[in-house]
Structures are given as structure tokens and as C-alpha cells.
Amino acid sequence: MSDYSLEGQSPGGRRQDLKLIGKAYRRVDGPAKVTGQTVFADDYTAPRMVFMKLKRSHLPHARIVGIDVEKALAMSGVVGVLTGRDMPDTFGILPVSQDEHALCPDVVRFVGDPVVAVAALTEDEAEEAMRAIVVDYEPLPTIGSVQEALNTPEPRLHEYGDEGNVHKRITMEFGDVEAALKDADLILEDDFFYEGNTHLPMEQHATVAVPEPDGKVTLYSSTQTPHYLHKALTKVLGLKASHIRVIAAPNGGGFGGKSDPFNHEICAAKMALKLGRPVKITLTREEVFYCHRGRHPVQMHMKTGFTKDGRLVAQHLQTALDGGAYGSYGVASTYYTGALQTVTYKLPKYRFDSIRCFTNKPPCGPKRGHGTPQPRFGWEVQLDKAAHALGLDPAQLRLKNLVEPGEVTANWLKVGSIGLRKCIEAVVEGSGWNERYGKLPFGRGLGLACSSYLTGAGLPIYWNHMPHSGAQLKLDRSGGVALFCGETEIGQGSDTVIAACVAEVLGIGLDDIRLCVADTDLTPVDLGSYSSRVTIMAGNASIQAAERAKELIAEAVAQRLDVPKGRLVFADHRVFDAGDPETGMSWQEAVQCAESLHGTLGTTGSYTPPRSPGRYRGAGVGPSPAYSYSACVVEVEVDPDTGLMRVEHVWMAHDVGQCINAASVMGQIEGSIYMGLAEAVMEESAFKRLPKNRSAALVHKIPSMLDYKSPTFLDMPKMSSYVIEDPDPNGPFGAKEVGQGPLLPMPPAVANAVFDAVGVRVDQVPIHPHMILDALAAKAKGRPPRFGPGAFPAFDFGTPLKVPTPDEGGDGKATNPEEAGIRKDQGTMPETSNTGGPRR
Amino acid sequence: MMNDATQVIQTLKVNGEERRVMFPAHHTLLEVLREECGLTGTKHGCELGECGACTVLVDGAPVLSCLVLAADLEGADIQTVEGMAEGQTLHxxxxxxxxxxxxxxxxxxxxxxxxxxxxxxxxxxxxxxxxxxxxxxxxxxxxxxxxxxxxxxxxxxxxxxxxxxxxxxxxxxxxxxxx
Amino acid sequence: MMRLPSFRLLSPRSMDDVTVALADDPASTRLVAGGTDLLPNMKRRHQSAKTLVSLRRVEALRGIQGDGSSEVRIGAGTTLAEICRSDVVKSAYPGLHEAVSSIASPLLRNMGTLGGNLCLDTRCSYYNQTEEWREAIGYCMKECGDVCWVAPGSSRCWATSSTDAAPLLVALGARVKLDSVRGSRVIPLEDLYADDGIAYLTKERDEILTEVLLPSSDKTKTTYLKLRRRGSIDFPVLGVGVALVQDDAGGVEDVSILLGAVRSQPTRAKAAEDRLRGGALDDDAIAEAAQLARKPAAPLENTDFLARWRGAMVEKFVARALTSLRGR
Missing domain, CATH: 1.10.150.120 ([2Fe-2S]-binding domain)
Structure with a gap:
């Protein structure tokens, strides 16, 4: 370790029983990343490798009439092409939305939908060949928004889905909301809009597929979910699962954008098998925008009742998601726009209606916070409005309504530890909220918002009873420990987390551990780096494997030293008697003892989340082993003359349960502040139509890193972060998530700060300067001082699924599944056959 | 020297080491570093000069290797991330x-x-x-x-x-x- | 990875070699200096060339001469970073320093040159896109197509002049030297531009911009304000360059106000200048001039931010630029 090392540094007040956990230390992948040695997917190369390009649709919706690849095939260097006919089976991340083809066989559904794959000796040649491919289309009508989807039930983008171009419809009610609202002293009804945006990982997706002589194939890919990619490949390629190996390369950023199995990955594998030689494809930045799976644009209508002293009475939330052209995670996203509304503040009665529509745009999916930043924005802005209407302080209003630890919410989510009170208190104190809020000069303002997020989803994407994460340890006489785990490093520091868990238990150093991760042949399954699940699930699995190894070693050492097993301590590369620390042996000797006693040493660990109490259709989305909490205060400077705004300072407190690596926790908090700020003031996935009489084009307006505005160093505010540790019994050493939660309160806190600064509401994000000016102009004319969306789209949600709340003595089940149109044969995420296509 | 051709054979000085490489005249420094020199430490995020991921030093100044023609760099001193450490000692x-x-x-x-x-x-x-x-x-x-x-x-x-x-x-x- | 199409590369060392190479086949030859404009455009396939003439080795194009008490000459091949570092520019032409140091990002300023920025291709969100994207909209009149999608009824292209250096340099009264095998000529920089997104430069295809000549800075105060989304990287969505000469009593002896990114060329706010010239630079005059400056601006929906808001910002930014100069 260098002389600048932070190792061993630990602030006061933290758990003293832990040697490594909770301190700040160098990540295990740090040195490789600063020397250029980390091998990302595009850095792989193999002998005889060829390069692949995809010919993508230039029309937003069309039937494929003809494909001419003759000219391309005759070009120099070209070695092969694939079309939709080569891969007729569908795939998709969710069993209920197997609606994608590796290459479109008959219909293209957005500009960028791939139609032909072509491979050549060089990427230059592949690109020229791609341009020489001619596809004839018959254009079809296009849908550009939720409203257009509702207006245009035919033709349908897909032959499955709840009705017309409505992919998914949800309506459920926990207690009688309308009856409860009759007793409310204040009812607020608001419409909000959250524009779509995208992950923009710095690394463009890349895949290298390497065929093996025995007919197997190995993929190196920038994927967050090697396990699910493996599943999709198995289905589309028609190979035995054991003949396909997926290795997730370290991701150059993911944020949810590399969580789906993608066309290019499947095409690369197919092309490699067809040609019998390695195939590489690296997407251009524009193609990354077309892969998308980013934040859904969501319109919301939120009706909430309050008592005059600020207690919540009931809420009716409606959301409408613009899903883009395919299902992706969309069904889950749809549920997520309602599921976590209850885990921060006690909401006694709650109704949630939602639709997700298909549109001719790149598919939306999971981006950091998956489906929850949108309703969180509306919720926290509406609470701010309620505080003003009731004459209460926004921080106090929230503190009054906090969920209790261990509580089961109206929609049957079981909350564990909740450090939200401490979070609010920290940012209130740090920002000088009590002294400054509402008292700053015109143009300067403070805004507060809170949030909560999952620490891993309670259910797997494919219903099964197997572990969500597994770890395996191999120890031998060298003293080295090899840790095998399917988890995927996407930059969040998960490699370090699992290594640290093992090192802590065994009392050894991070440098004693060799990691082998994210390899579907060599490592136990981990479902992937999504929903903030890796620390809790792979962490717990690693701890279990380490505890089992410790047990084997302790048994051997206890025999050798003649010391009771329970008195042995594993620390500082030694195993010794707690009562007499001199009596002991080195770690390496201890392993040798164990290997002598037991033979070859290997242990496993696995993790499955606890069962959640909800038993109704839809109860599968929202449960988590633990919930993280965040609170933030934002200070803005708004120029009322121009509408230009600058976020000057952000105070963010996050309840992470327990830090595993304090330096990484800070990095995640700061990165979340950054991305939340970006969504609040800049980033949007905007689309453009041309004049209808001249063109049917429907294109991504800004598919580049110049025009999609990702903040620079100079756009960042001062950040003050507070780490709150309220350990959760389900977390490894008490740890909860930190990768996504702190993003969530940023957009509403910014909107609330704008209100404090200039007295107008902008009920949508991103907040552009003209919105502030328009709202100020409206105020000056005596109209409502607001800029925001119009009315929620008219839609008949039908009879809600009624689920009595725990307070009402419910049992977690719905009382009217038949009336609400729930078919008995379907769960939220039912197990479906691996070969089933879209529901028809 | 004038490179009057679509293919170039040239000496590039990268991290103090001179290498004789052949590449198409339209290939950028980014492509030549990654593909001809095997120096994949230099990354790329847009190839249009919009993200900074491909930054290298040319004669000490940070430039975007995706927009520099390698054929223009005869005699220039090019430094990549691989050249920052001295042996095993990190910068x-x-x-x-x-x-x-x-x-x-x-x-x-x-x-x-x-x-x-x-x-x-x-x-x-x-x-x-x-x-x-x-x-x-x-x-x-x-x-x-x-x-x-x-x-x-x-x-x-x-x-x-x-x-x-x-x-x-x-x-x-x-x-x-x-x- | 996005790659360039193939071409022949020439790397001459002398200006004579450059002009000869350019004269050989002007229609399919392009000059490349920093490469920060041309190369992305070629990667996206909306500019093309059979031959590229690299200016990197032409020493004669580089350097800054003069101290501001008389004419200053800046070689067109001088990098933007070199101009930012120049003490002469900082002290004698602070507005030029502001303008040039606001261009793109530090990395791009290390590469891009003054000549390149002045000749920057006009920009439009329907044009600065890949071949595939432009195919999706059926192309536009600036390249391959026949419609200006920003103004479909228009017979001209409305791509936006996006140079930061030009508004300020035109305001300063800079001149430029153009060389070709046919000889040299010096013209006012203002005359280099035309209000057409396609034919935005008046120079001949075989001419190369070699020098920028700045008049003595004596008594002239300059400033440049730039509006853009982010603190770095972005092109201007509005630039305001002002050069002001005040008499001893603080009255306006002469003033030039140039707007960038509001039309296809740097745009003079003539009515605003006329309102100020010969009068006092008081709040009323500034407010009225700022209002007058809005008229010649024609921001359209082809870049970041709403056009109507950008239009409204012309007035605010002109007023701010004038007010800040008054205080200097």
C-alpha cells in the first residue's frame, strides 16, 4: 500500500468491532482502472476476429417489404450477413414481454430498430457494407406519445398487451380512498410531468463473441446482467444453456442501460457461430441512444388528502408511461411508478392506477431509480405545496408522517430500518434550513425533499425458488482465497464489496483475495447489477461462504491449539485465542491446518430475500429486504430576468444502513446528486416530428453527447454529504443500498427551491429557463403561478383490485380479483416457458 | 515529409517508445493507438470530440485522439495512460x-x-x-x-x-x- | 466506433504548397487545421473530401504579432489555447479573450484554430447528425435534400453561425487576409460572411484564410457574453460581442454590437448602435438599444433551448454587455 493510503482511516463513532467494513479504502479494481489495464468489452480482441455492424431502420414504423444484401456481400472484406429469418425466436428481459427479435423479421417499430447484421474484416468495411444494404419498407402509421397511443388503438405495435396500444394497465386500491378523502381538511390535486432521459454510460455497449471448436460460444459483453443475457441467448440461438458462456466485462458505466439482453449481443453470437470466427460489435454513441431503456416519460395526476395539522389521509395516484416500442422492463417500471409511494410517509389509504403505452420510439426501461423518480418528484413537490397551504414547515410536515421501523405499509411492503428522521435532521441543520428557509432574498431559495429506494427486488424476474445470488470460496495452502461470484462490476464498486465482506469475516486483507466474477460458466449465479441488489445479495452470499470457511478453519485450528472453537478470533491475518492472543497461528498456517483436516477446501454461500407479506396481483413489485432513505436540501439562485438557474449547494443525507467502503459510499452519493441534478435541469430524451404534410419522420432529436446535455465539472454545485448508518437486520453488516436512492430527491428539491426563490411552481422536469419565465409571467398577470402539464389523459381504468390494508385487518390478499379482471393463471411475473413468444 | 497517400507508414513516438506502424491515412490517433499499437487504455465514448474519453497528450497538451489524424503526428511526443506510471510506481x-x-x-x-x-x-x-x-x-x-x-x-x-x-x-x- | 471515410492526406509545410494543393481540385479538397469541425462532420458524412490538406506543419500560419498599440496580426493557424494564453490579447482585447476562452472545451481549444473557428460550418440540429439520422428525415437542403426543415417554406438554409470569435472580431473591425494561387487580398471580416446557411462564407473555394488583423485597441473596450446550456463544451445559442469607444465625458463615440448564433452569419445590431452613437450610455439608452437589438435576431428551433426564449435573451444579454462595459 502506498504512503498516501487511506487504509485504516476511520472517523469516530463508527463500529469498532469491524476491521475493514465501514472504513475508507482503495477499491480492488482501482489500480487497473488508473493504469489502463482494465479490459472493457471493446478492448478484447481475438485471432481472426471480424467486425459487425447493424443496418437499422430509418423509419419509425414500417413493414419490411424486401431486403437486398447482394451489393453488400460483394464488397471488399465482407464475410457474412444475418437477417431476421436467421433468428426467428423472440426474447425480452421479462417473461411477460418476449417481444423483441434480434433482427426485425417483418416490422420495424422505431428509427434504430435493427434489420440486418453484416460482418467484414475491418470495421471500415463493415460500415461501408452496412450502408450498401437496401431495405424496402411499407410505412405504417406512427405513435409519438401516450395520448396518440390512446387515440390510435389500431394498428397495434404488438399483438399482445392489455388493449390497443396500451401495453399494461394497472389499477389497485388499498382501503377506500374516496371515503377517506371526505374527512380530509385539505385535498390537493396536481398534474406533473417527468420527461424521459437516458443513462449515457461513458462506454458504448460492446460485445465480442468467440465460437469454440466444439460448437460452444463465449460472449464478452458490456452487460449488467450476464445471467439474463445467457437466458436470452439460450432461447434465440437454440443451444443448450451449458454451451453458452457469458462473461460480463467490467462495465464502463451502466445505470440500468445495460440490463436488457440486446440485439447486438445475440447477433454477434449468431454471426460467430455462423462464420466460425470471433465477431466484435461496438455500438456508436447514436446506437446507444437507440438501445436506450432509459427513464420513461411519465405524466402523473396526484390527489392527496391532508388533515389540518399535516397528517396524510389518503392518496390517489395516476401515472401514464410512454414506453417506446418494446416491453423491456416496462411492466415492472409501470408498477414501480406507484409501489414505493408508501415507504417514506404513512399513507393510510392508497389507490394507484397506471398505463404504459407503446410508441414508435426507442424502448424505455430501467434507469437509476427505475420508475420511482417520477412519482417521487410529484409526491415531494405536492408535500411542499401542502406545507404551504397548511402553514407548516416542509421539514416538519415530513417528520410528522414518517413510517416506523418494521412497519407494513398500506400496500403491504415491510419496511426494516428507517433512518429518514436522522437524514432530515442532518440536512436541516447543515443547510441552516430553520434560519434561512423562506427568508432568503428574492431569487435565492431552498428546497427540501426526501426519498426511499429498494435494496434489491424481493422477487426474481423469472419466478423460481433458487437463490438470487451465490458465492463460492476456494482456499488452499498458499493462503490465497479465490472468490467466485456472478455479480457484475459496473463501476459501483461491487467487486470490492464482496471482497471486503470475505476479508472482514476471515480477518485477511483485500489483497489475499482473487476475484472471479460475472462468468456464467465459472461463477455461481447472481441475477445482475440492477435494483441496488448486489451489496445485500452477493454481499450476504459471500459472507455465508466466508462464515462456512471460517467454521472449517476454526475447527481445525481449535484442534491444533487445543482452544475452544468459540474463543478463536480471525483478524490481522491470524487466527488466535481471544483469551491469549499469543496463542495462535498465521492465516496461511490456519488454512493449511484446515486443508490437512478436511481435504480440499471449498465453501458456498447463497442469498434469497425474505418473503414479503403482500399476496395480491402486483405485490411482487416493491418488496425489498431493506429500504434506504435520503433527504436533501438544495439551494438555488434563480435570475427572474432570464429564468436561468444555478444550483449552488446540495446537502444530501443518506441512510445506507452501514458503510462497507466509506469512500465508495461517498462516491455513490455524489454521483447520484450529479445525475439527479442533471435530470432536474438539463437532460431529456427529446423526440422530433417533422411537418406532417411533408414527412412521417419521428426521430430522436439529439442522439449525441454534444446535444444530450450531461453536466460538466463547471455545472456542479457544492455538495455536502451526510452518511447515516441505521443498520438493517437483513443487510450484510447492516448495509443498505446507496447507488440509486440519493438521486431521487434531487429533482423535487430543485423544484421546491425554485418556488422558495421566486414564488412559482414548475411541475415538470427538466426545468428549463423559459418555464420559470412563463410561470413568472403568469403570476404577474394574476394567473396561477405555475408551469406544468395539462390534464392527465382520459382513460377508463375500470374496477380497481381491492386490497384491505394491514390496519383494516387485511391478510395481504385482494378481495375482488375476478371483478378486477385478474386472470387466475397469471401472477405478476409468472413463470413462462422458455420458448413462449409474445402472448397472442 | 509529405504523406501523399491513402496508406501511411510512419514512426510514432508513444510513451517515449518509437514504433513503426502502417495504417490508413484516414485513421485517427485513437484508432492507431488502440488497433495498431495495442494500447487500449485510451478509451472512446463518442468519436466526435464531445466527451473527452479519448484524451491523450501530444507534445504535452491534452487533445482528443478521436479528432487527430495519426498521419499528422510524425515526430510528435504522444503520451497515453499506459505511460504514466514508472514501472510499478504509479504517478x-x-x-x-x-x-x-x-x-x-x-x-x-x-x-x-x-x-x-x-x-x-x-x-x-x-x-x-x-x-x-x-x-x-x-x-x-x-x-x-x-x-x-x-x-x-x-x-x-x-x-x-x-x-x-x-x-x-x-x-x-x-x-x-x-x- | 465512428470512423472517417477514406481520403488522401497532404501535409505541406509551406503556404505555397497549400495554395497549390487547394487550387488543384478546389471542389473536392478541404483544409484541415485543428480538425475539430471538419472531422466530426466527415465522420457523420455531411462533409466530404477526396483530399485533405493538413495545415498542422505550416509554421507561417501560427503566431501573434504586435502589442495592441498598433495593428495585431494573428495567424489563422494559431490555436485557440495559444490565443487564450496571449498577454497581448488579455490586456488589449479582453473581449476577444472572453470569446475565445468560451469556445468549446479546453481540449478542443488545444486543437482548434482561430481560422477554423472563423470558418466554422454553420450548424443545425437537422444537419449535424449522422448519415442514418439524416436519411430518417429525408435529408435537408444543406446536404442532399431540398427542404430547410427549420423553415420548410423557406427557399434558403437557416443553419446557424456558431462561431464565438467572429461576433467579437467583427465588432472590433478586424480584417482577414485570404490567400490563393491567384494572389492575396485583405477584406473586413464582416464581409467574409453571408446570411445563408449553405453559402455562409464569401471566400472562393481556392482561398485560404491566413491572417486576422486587429486594429489598434487604443480606447476601444470590448466584451463578449455567451449563452449556452453548460459551463463548457457547448456551442453558443447566443453570443453578444460589443466594442465600445467612449469620449472623455463617457458618451458613446462609437459602438459595434454583433450577435452570434441568431442567423447564418454574425449579425450587426445596427439600430441599436445608431441609438447609442453620439449619446450618453445611460440606463435608458442601454434599455432602448437592447430592445432594438432584438429585431435583427432570428433564432429558430434548430439548436438548444426554445427559440422564443433565445430571442428574448438577446435583449437581456445586450443590455448586460453594455452595462458591464460602462463600468470598465
Whole structure:
């Protein structure tokens, strides 16, 4: 370790029983990343490798009439092409939305939908060949928004889905909301809009597929979910699962954008098998925008009742998601726009209606916070409005309504530890909220918002009873420990987390551990780096494997030293008697003892989340082993003359349960502040139509890193972060998530700060300067001082699924599944056959 | 020398080592480094000069290798991330980036490191604003930039011989909570 | 990875070699200096060339001569970073320093040149897109198509002049030297531009911009304000360059106000200048001039931010630029 090392540094007040956990230390992948040695997917190369390009649709919706690849095939260097006919089976991340083809066989559904794959000796040649491919289309009508989807039930983008171009419809009610609202002293009804945006990982997706002589194939890919990619490949390629190996390369950023199995990955594998030689494809930045799976644009209508002293009475939330052209995670996203509304503040009665529509745009999916930043924005802005209407302080209003630890919410989510009170208190104190809020000069303002997020989803994407994460340890006489785990490093520091868990238990150093991760042949399954699940699930699995190894070693050492097993301590590369620390042996000797006693040493660990109490259709989305909490205060400077705004300072407190690596926790908090700020003031996935009489084009307006505005160093505010540790019994050493939660309160806190600064509401994000000016102009004319969306789209949600709340003595089940149109044969995420296509 | 051709054979001086390489005249330095020299430490995020991931030093100045024609660089001194460490000894910037987690996914890191190196080569004691200004053309999606600024400052202190340049506990563990 | 199409590359060392190479086949030859404009455009396939003439080795194009008390000459191949570092520019032409140091990002300023920025291709969100994207909209009149999608009824292209250096340099009264095998000529920089997104430069295809000549800075105060989304990287969505000469009593002896990114060329706010010239630079005059400056601006929906808001900002930014100069 260098002389600048932070190792061993630990602030006061933290758990003293832990040697490594909770301190700040160098990540295990740090040195490789600063020397250029980390091998990302595009850095792989193999002998005889060829390069692949995809010919993508230039029309937003069309039937494929003809494909001419003759000219391309005759070009120099070209070695092969694939079309939709080569891969007729569908795939998709969710069993209920197997609606994608590796290459479109008959219909293209957005500009960028791939139609032909072509491979050549060089990427230059592949690109020229791609341009020489001619596809004839018959254009079809296009849908550009939720409203257009509702207006245009035919033709349908897909032959499955709840009705017309409505992919998914949800309506459920926990207690009688309308009856409860009759007793409310204040009812607020608001419409909000959250524009779509995208992950923009710095690394463009890349895949290298390497065929093996025995007919197997190995993929190196920038994927967050090697396990699910493996599943999709198995289905589309028609190979035995054991003949396909997926290795997730370290991701150059993911944020949810590399969580789906993608066309290019499947095409690369197919092309490699067809040609019998390695195939590489690296997407251009524009193609990354077309892969998308980013934040859904969501319109919301939120009706909430309050008592005059600020207690919540009931809420009716409606959301409408613009899903883009395919299902992706969309069904889950749809549920997520309602599921976590209850885990921060006690909401006694709650109704949630939602639709997700298909549109001719790149598919939306999971981006950091998956489906929850949108309703969180509306919720926290509406609470701010309620505080003003009731004459209460926004921080106090929230503190009054906090969920209790261990509580089961109206929609049957079981909350564990909740450090939200401490979070609010920290940012209130740090920002000088009590002294400054509402008292700053015109143009300067403070805004507060809170949030909560999952620490891993309670259910797997494919219903099964197997572990969500597994770890395996191999120890031998060298003293080295090899840790095998399917988890995927996407930059969040998960490699370090699992290594640290093992090192802590065994009392050894991070440098004693060799990691082998994210390899579907060599490592136990981990479902992937999504929903903030890796620390809790792979962490717990690693701890279990380490505890089992410790047990084997302790048994051997206890025999050798003649010391009771329970008195042995594993620390500082030694195993010794707690009562007499001199009596002991080195770690390496201890392993040798164990290997002598037991033979070859290997242990496993696995993790499955606890069962959640909800038993109704839809109860599968929202449960988590633990919930993280965040609170933030934002200070803005708004120029009322121009509408230009600058976020000057952000105070963010996050309840992470327990830090595993304090330096990484800070990095995640700061990165979340950054991305939340970006969504609040800049980033949007905007689309453009041309004049209808001249063109049917429907294109991504800004598919580049110049025009999609990702903040620079100079756009960042001062950040003050507070780490709150309220350990959760389900977390490894008490740890909860930190990768996504702190993003969530940023957009509403910014909107609330704008209100404090200039007295107008902008009920949508991103907040552009003209919105502030328009709202100020409206105020000056005596109209409502607001800029925001119009009315929620008219839609008949039908009879809600009624689920009595725990307070009402419910049992977690719905009382009217038949009336609400729930078919008995379907769960939220039912197990479906691996070969089933879209529901028809 | 005039390269009057679509193919070029040329000597490139990379990290102090001269290499004779052949490449098409339209290939950028980025392509030649990654594909002809095997130096994949230099990354790419857009290839249009919009993200900064492909930054390398040419004669000491940070430039975007995706927009530099390699055929134009005969005689130039090119430095990539692979040339920053001396043997196994990391450059102070590499040390501080690794130590603080200023590299999360690590994809923007080589470009950040080289831009920061050019700054430290010119400026012994930059302010945080100097660092932000110098690095403003390098995008990062993971860190929110804070750890990068802290890492550059720590490295600058180390280069100056200031042993007390480590960031405050607050930067690493969060602000103290008094309530 | 996005790659360039193939071409022949020439790397001459002398200006004579450059002009000869350019004269050989002007229609399919392009000059490349920093490469920061041309190369992305070629990668996206909306500019093309059979031959590229690299200016990197032409020493004669580089350097800054003069101290501001008389004419200053800046070689067109001088990098933007070199101009930012120049003490002469900082002290004698602070507005030029502001303008040039606001261009793109530090990395791009290390590469890009003054000549390149002045000749920057006009920009439009329907044009600065890949081949595939432009195919999706059926192309536009600036390249391959026949419609200007920003103004479909228009017979001209409305791509936006996006240079930061030009508004300020025109305001300063800079001149430029154009060389070709046919000889040299010096013209006012203002005359280099035309209000057409396609034919935005008046120079001949075989001419190369070699020098920028700045008049003595004596008594002239300059400033440049730039509006853009982010603190770095972005092109201007509005630039305001002002050069002001005041008499001893603080009255306006002469003033030039140039707007960038509001039309296809740097745009003079003539009515605003006329309102100020010969009068006092008081709040009323500034407010009225700022209002008058809005008229010649024609921001359209082809870049970041709403056009109507950008239009409204012309007035605010002109007023701010004038007010800040008054205080200097």
C-alpha cells in the first residue's frame, strides 16, 4: 500500500468491532482502472476476429417489404450477413414481454430498430457494407406519445398487451380512498410531468463473441446482467444453456442501460457461430441512444388528502408511461411508478392506477431509480405545496408522517430500518434550513425533499425458488482465497464489496483475495447489477461462504491449539485465542491446518430475500429486504430576468444502513446528486416530428453527447454529504443500498427551491429557463403561478383490485380479483416457458 | 515529409517508445493507438470530440485522439495512460484516483488523468476552480466530479512535496452529524 | 466506433504548397487545421473530401504579432489555447479573450484554430447528425435534400453561425487576409460572411484564410457574453460581442454590437448602435438599444433551448454587455 493510503482511516463513532467494513479504502479494481489495464468489452480482441455492424431502420414504423444484401456481400472484406429469418425466436428481459427479435423479421417499430447484421474484416468495411444494404419498407402509421397511443388503438405495435396500444394497465386500491378523502381538511390535486432521459454510460455497449471448436460460444459483453443475457441467448440461438458462456466485462458505466439482453449481443453470437470466427460489435454513441431503456416519460395526476395539522389521509395516484416500442422492463417500471409511494410517509389509504403505452420510439426501461423518480418528484413537490397551504414547515410536515421501523405499509411492503428522521435532521441543520428557509432574498431559495429506494427486488424476474445470488470460496495452502461470484462490476464498486465482506469475516486483507466474477460458466449465479441488489445479495452470499470457511478453519485450528472453537478470533491475518492472543497461528498456517483436516477446501454461500407479506396481483413489485432513505436540501439562485438557474449547494443525507467502503459510499452519493441534478435541469430524451404534410419522420432529436446535455465539472454545485448508518437486520453488516436512492430527491428539491426563490411552481422536469419565465409571467398577470402539464389523459381504468390494508385487518390478499379482471393463471411475473413468444 | 497517400507508414513516438506502424491515412490517433499499437487504455465514448474519453497528450497538451489524424503526428511526443506510471510506481495522480475512488467505472479515467497531468505539469498549486476549468471537457457519469477534484488536489500536493494534502475526513466519510 | 471515410492526406509545410494543393481540385479538397469541425462532420458524412490538406506543419500560419498599440496580426493557424494564453490579447482585447476562452472545451481549444473557428460550418440540429439520422428525415437542403426543415417554406438554409470569435472580431473591425494561387487580398471580416446557411462564407473555394488583423485597441473596450446550456463544451445559442469607444465625458463615440448564433452569419445590431452613437450610455439608452437589438435576431428551433426564449435573451444579454462595459 502506498504512503498516501487511506487504509485504516476511520472517523469516530463508527463500529469498532469491524476491521475493514465501514472504513475508507482503495477499491480492488482501482489500480487497473488508473493504469489502463482494465479490459472493457471493446478492448478484447481475438485471432481472426471480424467486425459487425447493424443496418437499422430509418423509419419509425414500417413493414419490411424486401431486403437486398447482394451489393453488400460483394464488397471488399465482407464475410457474412444475418437477417431476421436467421433468428426467428423472440426474447425480452421479462417473461411477460418476449417481444423483441434480434433482427426485425417483418416490422420495424422505431428509427434504430435493427434489420440486418453484416460482418467484414475491418470495421471500415463493415460500415461501408452496412450502408450498401437496401431495405424496402411499407410505412405504417406512427405513435409519438401516450395520448396518440390512446387515440390510435389500431394498428397495434404488438399483438399482445392489455388493449390497443396500451401495453399494461394497472389499477389497485388499498382501503377506500374516496371515503377517506371526505374527512380530509385539505385535498390537493396536481398534474406533473417527468420527461424521459437516458443513462449515457461513458462506454458504448460492446460485445465480442468467440465460437469454440466444439460448437460452444463465449460472449464478452458490456452487460449488467450476464445471467439474463445467457437466458436470452439460450432461447434465440437454440443451444443448450451449458454451451453458452457469458462473461460480463467490467462495465464502463451502466445505470440500468445495460440490463436488457440486446440485439447486438445475440447477433454477434449468431454471426460467430455462423462464420466460425470471433465477431466484435461496438455500438456508436447514436446506437446507444437507440438501445436506450432509459427513464420513461411519465405524466402523473396526484390527489392527496391532508388533515389540518399535516397528517396524510389518503392518496390517489395516476401515472401514464410512454414506453417506446418494446416491453423491456416496462411492466415492472409501470408498477414501480406507484409501489414505493408508501415507504417514506404513512399513507393510510392508497389507490394507484397506471398505463404504459407503446410508441414508435426507442424502448424505455430501467434507469437509476427505475420508475420511482417520477412519482417521487410529484409526491415531494405536492408535500411542499401542502406545507404551504397548511402553514407548516416542509421539514416538519415530513417528520410528522414518517413510517416506523418494521412497519407494513398500506400496500403491504415491510419496511426494516428507517433512518429518514436522522437524514432530515442532518440536512436541516447543515443547510441552516430553520434560519434561512423562506427568508432568503428574492431569487435565492431552498428546497427540501426526501426519498426511499429498494435494496434489491424481493422477487426474481423469472419466478423460481433458487437463490438470487451465490458465492463460492476456494482456499488452499498458499493462503490465497479465490472468490467466485456472478455479480457484475459496473463501476459501483461491487467487486470490492464482496471482497471486503470475505476479508472482514476471515480477518485477511483485500489483497489475499482473487476475484472471479460475472462468468456464467465459472461463477455461481447472481441475477445482475440492477435494483441496488448486489451489496445485500452477493454481499450476504459471500459472507455465508466466508462464515462456512471460517467454521472449517476454526475447527481445525481449535484442534491444533487445543482452544475452544468459540474463543478463536480471525483478524490481522491470524487466527488466535481471544483469551491469549499469543496463542495462535498465521492465516496461511490456519488454512493449511484446515486443508490437512478436511481435504480440499471449498465453501458456498447463497442469498434469497425474505418473503414479503403482500399476496395480491402486483405485490411482487416493491418488496425489498431493506429500504434506504435520503433527504436533501438544495439551494438555488434563480435570475427572474432570464429564468436561468444555478444550483449552488446540495446537502444530501443518506441512510445506507452501514458503510462497507466509506469512500465508495461517498462516491455513490455524489454521483447520484450529479445525475439527479442533471435530470432536474438539463437532460431529456427529446423526440422530433417533422411537418406532417411533408414527412412521417419521428426521430430522436439529439442522439449525441454534444446535444444530450450531461453536466460538466463547471455545472456542479457544492455538495455536502451526510452518511447515516441505521443498520438493517437483513443487510450484510447492516448495509443498505446507496447507488440509486440519493438521486431521487434531487429533482423535487430543485423544484421546491425554485418556488422558495421566486414564488412559482414548475411541475415538470427538466426545468428549463423559459418555464420559470412563463410561470413568472403568469403570476404577474394574476394567473396561477405555475408551469406544468395539462390534464392527465382520459382513460377508463375500470374496477380497481381491492386490497384491505394491514390496519383494516387485511391478510395481504385482494378481495375482488375476478371483478378486477385478474386472470387466475397469471401472477405478476409468472413463470413462462422458455420458448413462449409474445402472448397472442 | 509529405504523406501523399491513402496508406501511411510512419514512426510514432508513444510513451517515449518509437514504433513503426502502417495504417490508413484516414485513421485517427485513437484508432492507431488502440488497433495498431495495442494500447487500449485510451478509451472512446463518442468519436466526435464531445466527451473527452479519448484524451491523450501530444507534445504535452491534452487533445482528443478521436479528432487527430495519426498521419499528422510524425515526430510528435504522444503520451497515453499506459505511460504514466514508472514501472510499478504509479504517478501521484494514479495513486490518488485509485485511493479516493475517483475512478468508479474507470472509463473516463485515462482521459481525466492525462488532462489533469497536463494541468499539474503547468500549475503547481491549482485552485479547485482551476481544476474544474481544466477538466471541463472531460465528461464523467459516475462520480459527480467531486472525488476527481479532490484526487487532483491531493496529487498536486504530493507533487509539491506537501505531505498534508490528503482530503479532509469530511470528503471521505461525509460531514459530521451533530444533531 | 465512428470512423472517417477514406481520403488522401497532404501535409505541406509551406503556404505555397497549400495554395497549390487547394487550387488543384478546389471542389473536392478541404483544409484541415485543428480538425475539430471538419472531422466530426466527415465522420457523420455531411462533409466530404477526396483530399485533405493538413495545415498542422505550416509554421507561417501560427503566431501573434504586435502589442495592441498598433495593428495585431494573428495567424489563422494559431490555436485557440495559444490565443487564450496571449498577454497581448488579455490586456488589449479582453473581449476577444472572453470569446475565445468560451469556445468549446479546453481540449478542443488545444486543437482548434482561430481560422477554423472563423470558418466554422454553420450548424443545425437537422444537419449535424449522422448519415442514418439524416436519411430518417429525408435529408435537408444543406446536404442532399431540398427542404430547410427549420423553415420548410423557406427557399434558403437557416443553419446557424456558431462561431464565438467572429461576433467579437467583427465588432472590433478586424480584417482577414485570404490567400490563393491567384494572389492575396485583405477584406473586413464582416464581409467574409453571408446570411445563408449553405453559402455562409464569401471566400472562393481556392482561398485560404491566413491572417486576422486587429486594429489598434487604443480606447476601444470590448466584451463578449455567451449563452449556452453548460459551463463548457457547448456551442453558443447566443453570443453578444460589443466594442465600445467612449469620449472623455463617457458618451458613446462609437459602438459595434454583433450577435452570434441568431442567423447564418454574425449579425450587426445596427439600430441599436445608431441609438447609442453620439449619446450618453445611460440606463435608458442601454434599455432602448437592447430592445432594438432584438429585431435583427432570428433564432429558430434548430439548436438548444426554445427559440422564443433565445430571442428574448438577446435583449437581456445586450443590455448586460453594455452595462458591464460602462463600468470598465
Amino acid at each position: 501521484p495522480l494514479q495513486e490518488s484516483f485509485a485511493e479516493l475512488g475517483a475512478a468508479q467505472c474507470g472509463y473516463c479515467t485515462p482521459g481525466m488523468l492525462l488532462t489533469a497531468k497536463a494541468l499539474l505539469d503547468e500549475c503547481e498549486q491549482p485552485t479547485d476552480e482551476d481544476v474544474a476549468e481544466a477538466l471541463a471537457g472531460n465528461l464523467c457519469r459516475c462520480t459527480g466530479y467531486a472525488k476527481i477534484v479532490e484526487a487532483v488536489q491531493w496529487a498536486a500536493a504530493k507533487v509539491r512535496g506537501d505531505e498534508d494534502g490528503a482530503p479532509a475526513d469530511e470528503a471521505v466519510f461525509g460531514k459530521e452529524i451533530r444533531s
